[in-house]
Amino acid sequence: MTYIVDFVEVSATGLESSPVADALAGLRANExxxxxxKYDHVFTTGTPEEEADALEWVTRILxxxxxxxxxxPPLEATAFEVDRIRMAYVFYESGLSINVMYSIADGGKRAVGFKLSQGMEVPEELAxxxxxxxxxxKLAGEIRGSFFVIKNEH
Incomplete structure (x- = not known):
């Protein structure tokens, strides 16, 4: 079910199975x-089944x-375009959020970002x-983040 993320009244809707659901909800609201x-874009998420293309794109790039x-396991995902930048997010049960920023223009910025919800350990596959x-x-407490630059065409 598509969920419009409210950053005023933060809710863990869709993220309840995460051991850090409230912190992950704050991270999602922060985004x-x-x-x-920045873009007057309404941030919506869906289940991994509803957003299978976004999940597959992020998974393939990684x-x-x-x-x-x-x-x-992924709990939610989304994909959209703003200002000629293709964006995708996946929110995982562990509290991890991964986003892909992929400029449509040749030579534009292209990167994968990782954000860890407060209270979660760094996943073994990233540590x-x-x-x-x-x-x-203010919404997510302490966020730990990292990224890498995408080198290939996706």
Whole structure:
């Protein structure tokens, strides 16, 4: 079921099975606020079945670019385009959020971002590969994040 993410009244709807559901909901709301303020885009998510194309795209990029397979089950995903940038997000049961930013223009920015919800451990499949910087968020508490640049065409 499609869910419009509210960043004023933060809800864990769709994320209840996560051991850090409230923190993951705050992380999701933080992303919704960013896209509303910067692009006037309403951030909506759906189940992995509803957003199978988005999930497959993110999964394929992780595998082909860095041979990464995320062990945690996906709970929600979304894909959209803003300002000639293709975006996709997947929110995982562990509290991990992965986003792909893929500029449509040749030579534009293309990257994969990882954000860890407050209270979760760094997933084993990412721990030895990335260092995570910390940032504070009113909606999500402490967020730890990292990224890598996409080198190939996807």
């Amino acid at each position: 919704a606020r960013y896209f509303k303020n 595998r082909e670019e860095r041979d990464i397979v995320i062990a945690s 030895s590969r990335f260092k995570f910087a910390r940032q504070r968020s």
